[in-house]
Amino acid sequence: MFVLSRIEDVVRLAPDSFSSSTELALTRAINGKFANKVVDGLGLCVCLYDIVGATDGTVKAGDGGAYLNVEFTLVVFRPFRGEVLTGRVAGYDGGGIKVSLGFFDDIHIPPGKLFAGMSYDLAAQGYVWTTDDGEKLDIVVDDTVRFRVDHDRFHDCTPGKKGEAMDPKLAPYSIIGAMDRTGLGVTGWWAE
Amino acid sequence: MKVLEQRSAFLSDLEVDGVLNELAARQEALVSQGASYSTALDSENLRTIQYELKEYLDKSPCSLYKIEQMRSLLQQLKQWPLTKVEKLMIINQLPNCRAELEPLVDELDTRFDDDQVEELLGIIISTLGKRPAGGDGDDGEVVSGTATDDTSMMDAETVTT
Numbered sequence: 001m002f003v004l005s006r007i008e009d010v011v012r013l014a015p016d017s018f019s020s021s022t023e024l025a026l027t028r029a030i031n032g033k034f035a036n037k038v039v040d041g042l043g044l045c046v047c048l049y050d051i052v053g054a055t056d057g058t059v060k061a062g063d064g065g066a067y068l069n070v071e072f073t074l075v076v077f078r079p080f081r082g083e084v085l086t087g088r089v090a091g092y093d094g095g096g097i098k099v100s101l102g103f104f105d106d107i108h109i110p111p112g113k114l115f116a117g118m119s120y121d122l123a124a125q126g127y128v129w130t131t132d133d134g135e136k137l138d139i140v141v142d143d144t145v146r147f148r149v150d151h152d153r154f155h156d157c158t159p160g161k162k163g164e165a166m167d168p169k170l171a172p173y174s175i176i177g178a179m180d181r182t183g184l185g186v187t188g189w190w191a192e
Numbered sequence: 193m194k195v196l197e198q199r200s201a202f203l204s205d206l207e208v209d210g211v212l213n214e215l216a217a218r219q220e221a222l223v224s225q226g227a228s229y230s231t232a233l234d235s236e237n238l239r240t241i242q243y244e245l246k247e248y249l250d251k252s253p254c255s256l257y258k259i260e261q262m263r264s265l266l267q268q269l270k271q272w273p274l275t276k277v278e279k280l281m282i283i284n285q286l287p288n289c290r291a292e293l294e295p296l297v298d299e300l301d302t303r304f305d306d307d308q309v310e311e312l313l314g315i316i317i318s319t320l321g322k323r324p325a326g327g328d329g330d331d332g333e334v335v336s337g338t339a340t341d342d343t344s345m346m347d348a349e350t351v352t353t
Contacts (some may be wrong), residue, residue, distance in 0.1 A: 001284065002208045006197040026235050035238035046208070046241055047215060075203060075211055084281055084295045086252065103244035110225065148286070148295060168244060183287075183295035190291040 004049055005042055005076045008069065009033075013057060015064040020127055026051055026070055034074055038172040040154050042129060043078030077104060079149045079175065086187065088183065089143045092127055094120045097139065097146060097175065106174035113150060113178035129185070144187045147177035166188060202276070205284045206256035206262055212246050253286035257320040264317040272312065273303065282316060286323050289313065 011033075017025040027048055033036040034045040049074055065097025079085055087107060090100040097114075100106040111120065121138075129137045139145070155170045179185045194234065203211075219234075249255065256262055269279055277296050287293040290309055294300050 001205060002203040003199045004203060005195060006200050007193060009193040025226040031238045036241035037237065039193075040196075041201055042198060046213065046245060047238060048209060073200065075208060078199070083231060083277070084285060086285065104249040114244060127316065146295065153208040164220075183291045183293070183297050191288065 001079050002042070002046070002071045002076060002082065003076050003078050006071065007051065008071045011054075011068050012065045013068065015066075018066070022054065022057075023163050026054060026068065026072075027057060030070070030072055030074075032092060036173070038154075039076075039116075040156055040172070043076040044173060046075040047078060049073040049075050067136055079152070081149055083149045083156055084146055085145050085149065085177075086144060089141050089145055090132050092120075092139065097127060097145075097179075099145060104175075106171040107147070107177055108174065109147060109177045109179055113176070113180055115180050118179075137186070139186060145179065146184050146187055147179045148181070148184060150176045150178045152176065202280055204280060205249055205252055206257070206259060208245070209249045209254055210259065212249070216243065217248075228353050230350065252284070253320075253323055254284065256286065256323065264315065268315055268319065283320075286320060287313065287316065288322050308350060 002078040005056045009030075011026055011029045013022075013025050013029060015030070016170070029081070030048045030051075034048055036045070038044050052071040052073065054071070055069040057068045059066060085101070090098045090105065091096060094111070096108050096110040098105075099109060101107070111118075111140045114130050115130060116126070118127055120126075127139045129139075131137065152173065152175045155172055157170070157172045183190055251325075262306040265283065269282075274297065282293075285292070285296060287296060290300075290313065292307065293313060297303070304312065345347060
C-alpha cells in the first residue's frame with residue numbers, strides 16, 4: 001500500500017523558525033506542504049520519512065526567509081496494480097460500489113469488475129451475488145471487503161486550465177478495483 | 193519540485209505504523225517541552241492523515257504482531273518461491289485460510305501443492321498469529337467511522353491554548 005518516494009524540492013524557512021534546528025524546521029515545512037496531499041503521478045503523500053540532505057539556506061533580496069534545496073523521502077500511499085486491499089463499503093448504486101479506507105475514499109469498483117454472478121438488484125437496492133451453489137450473498141454498507149487494485153487514475157486538478165471549470169467530482173487520485181476472484185469480496189464469505 | 197525516485201522502497205503497513213508512532217512521540221516530546229499543541233502538530237493536514245491512517249492501521253492485521261515477528265516470517269519465507277510483493281501482501285493481509293491466500297499469490301494451484309499451501313499457512317499463523325474470527329466488520333464491529341465522527345473526535349483532542 002505504501003512506498004517511499006525520493007523528492008527534491010526548494011523549501012522556504014520563515015525567519016521565525018530560525019530558532020529551532022534546521023532539521024525540525026524542515027520537517028515541519030515539508031510535512032505542512034505534503035501531508036494528506038496528492039502529488040500528480042506519485043500518490044497520496046502521508047508524511048516525511050527522512051531528510052537525505054539539504055543545502056545551506058540562501059537569502060533572496062526583500063525576503064527574510066531562507067531557501068534550501070532539500071532532498072528527502074516521503075511515505076506515499078500508492079497501491080500497486082494487482083495489490084489486494086481491505087476496506088469498508090461506503091456506498092453503492094447501479095454504477096458500482098464505493099469502498100473507503102478511512103484515510104482514502106476514492107476507490108470505485110465498477111459492475112464489470114465484480115463476480116460473474118453478481119448484479120445490482122433493483123428490488124433490494126443492493127448488490128447480490130448468486131453463487132454457483134445457488135447461495136445468495138449480499139453486500140451491505142459498512143461491510144469489510146477485500147478487493148484487488150485494477151488500475152489507478154490521476155486527474156490534473158490545476159485550476160484555471162484554459163478557462164475550463166474544475167469538476168468537483170473528479171478526484172486527483174482514484175483507484176479502480178475489482179472483486180472477481182476467490183478470496184475477494186466481503187471477508188466474512190471466505191473466513192473459515 | 194522534482195521526483196528523483198518514484199518508488200525507492202515498499203513499506204509494509206507495520207512499518208508505516210511505526211513511522212506514525214515515532215511522529216506522534218516526537219510531537220508529544222515537543223508539547224512536553226513547552227510548545228503549544230498547535231505548533232507541535234505542525235499542520236491540520238498532517239493531523240488529519242495521521243489520525244485517519246492510525247485508525248485504519250489499528251484495525252488492520254498489522255496491529256496483531258510486532259516487527260520481530262515480521263522479520264522472522266520473512267526469514268522463513270526466503271526458501272519459498274514467492275515474489276517480494278506476494279510476501280508483502282501476506283504480511284499486510286495475514287491470510288488465515290487457503291481462500292484468503294489465493295488472491296495474494298498468483299496461480300497458487302500450479303505453483304504449490306496442497307501440502308505446501310497448508311505448510312505455508314501454518315508458518316504464517318505460527319509466526320504472526322491468526323486474525324480474530326468475526327472481527328472483520330460483518331458482526332457489527334465498527335470499522336472506520338464516518339467523516340463527521342472523525343472531525344468531532346479531532347476537536348475533542350485538540351487543546352486550544
